[in-house]
Amino acid sequence: MTEPLVSAKMITYNHAPYIVQAIEGVLQQKTNFPFELVIGEDCSTDGTRAIVLEYQRKYSDIIRVITSDNNVGAYENIRRTSKACRGRYVAFCDGDDFWHDPSKLQKQTDYLETHPECGLVYSSYDVYHPKSNKTIKDFIRYRNWEMPKNPCLLDFIEGKSGIGLGVLTCTVMLRRHLYEEVKTSDPYLHLSGHFRMGDTQLWAELSTKTQFHYIAESLATHIITEESATRSKDVKKRLQFSISRAEMILYLCNKYNLTGSYRKRYENDWSNYSLRLAFHLRDKELANKVRIRKKSFTGKEWFRYFGAKYLVIHYTYRTVAFLFSLFRKKNSQWL
Template identity: 45%
Template sequence: MATPSHEPPLVSVCMITYNHEPYIAQAIESVLMQQTDFPVELVIGEDCSTDNTRAIVCDYRERYPERIHLLLPEHNLGMFPNFVATLQACDGRYIALLEGDDYWTDPFKLQKQVDFLEVHPEYGLVHTDCDFLYVKNSVTLHAINKSDPLFIHVQEYDQNEIFDLLLVYKYRIVTPTVLFRRDLYFAIIDELSRTTSRFLMGDAPMWLEMSRLTKFHYIDDVTAVYRILPESASHSKGRSKRLRFKLSSAEMRVYYSTKYEKNIPECLRREYNKYLLLYKVCNPCYAEMYSLIQPSRAEVFFYNRLECILVGLFVQLWFWLQHKSSRVVETLRGIF
């Protein structure tokens, strides 16, 4: 980072953290190592962790008071409210995102991204390639975009193309690689606030909304490591939680397809129907956001079978309650 000065920061690094004790120091150090010719601030939203995360970030704030701005709410806010509060505390013209369990590997990441946006006002967001680190088995998948033939980022796309590709999982944006213009986020915050309670992911809706307003640029360099933890919103050991996240992702994409009057792609239709049916096996009472989309006969048959099973369960429950209540009445009569 550039030597602290009285100049306002050109870049704010927005870092939210909760129970990241094993990782938070590496995340902070990767920001402090950035080599830039402009001032950078690190804004940390520490959301009342139950481990030693708060003590670690407070220690860093004491050591780097001119570089680190620390938000310490008195109670747990939750991921999205903490994210919004931390973003609103950012003063830079540009905002970079880095959660407390990820870290940067390229000391020139911020410089490269700012250099591009400074001379290309038609672009609002820059992102890069990264490595995936699977914490459970300590396996690293290097250069995730280069290793996946589905994701071709070297080509420049227009806004509509990026939106359409994001809908069908063919354009990947990994949060710790992103830098965007601050005013771009505040142009979409009201819409994000309305939709955040509906879905389990906060980053994909943000990219979809931003892609409607500006162009994205991809730098084909690895600049960060994205940690995949054994238990998180997007990766869970429990089958029901995994299916719920997959269904929420499909629901979100159907929502944005209909919101912007796009035809729902066939692959998205199949994905939504698949995860709706699978999740209702785990949770038959789930009230779906959308009915099955142009379902096949097999999908209709399976859905109807699930409804029959649910009705049967309610009937069994009713008889069980009736039986229990009659026994209670008989017991009371015997007493009185």
């Protein structure tokens, strides 16, 4: 296998409906340099593994599959797949997204090769909703987000100008040495699995070390699946993800000595989501933990606090909340 200039890193688990399109999106890339596709397959139960192994057999000069006899979990799968990448640059595409532009790798590599001061490039993207078969083209332009010319740590902390959703993983290419440097510099933040998201903190810390460049073209498609690392029908999973995000931002605030409104906002987020989870699970211990950490409650928060402790209050509140939900319009950040 020729030494690649770019490694396309693909993490997959139970992506059978989407994995072929993801792989084909990489194979269709037209470049003047060699690239590889490294697929981290974590013992899927839906046929994904057989699909990726067949692609490896057909394209053994490009594709390498990293797998094992047992499921190792998301963080270990990411770690071992990242370690297997050999290119100077790493481009990301999970098994439920795809690159629709065959010149994506060439455009991003050309920029990094001619701009040594830049460590990460990303682009706009399309958003596809399988349930409605609807595609929103050029999502960043569609949402009228103005991406910062060179985002800094505070942009990620604040979620400024759509940057939190703007730097989407399937659009990113970065220098591998920076990727490895940042991840190994803080194993708790990036490698421990303590936080439920894996990329937001990576982009945030990279912004303190290098310049970013935004390509104002849609080069990839993000698929809105019902279940993913960041989305779920399960209320418990959604709340746990939101709590973890607040904890991660607070960790960054501590690490970089950020105080004031930033910390207060995410302390409030942590309390809000934790109290909602305590109510949902009727977890008295978590409710007490929130009570100790947050000195004052609103009326709604008192109901959730006592609802976590007392059955009658719990079901009364849930009944009232359900009735209100019948008249509430549902919104999505992806629409």
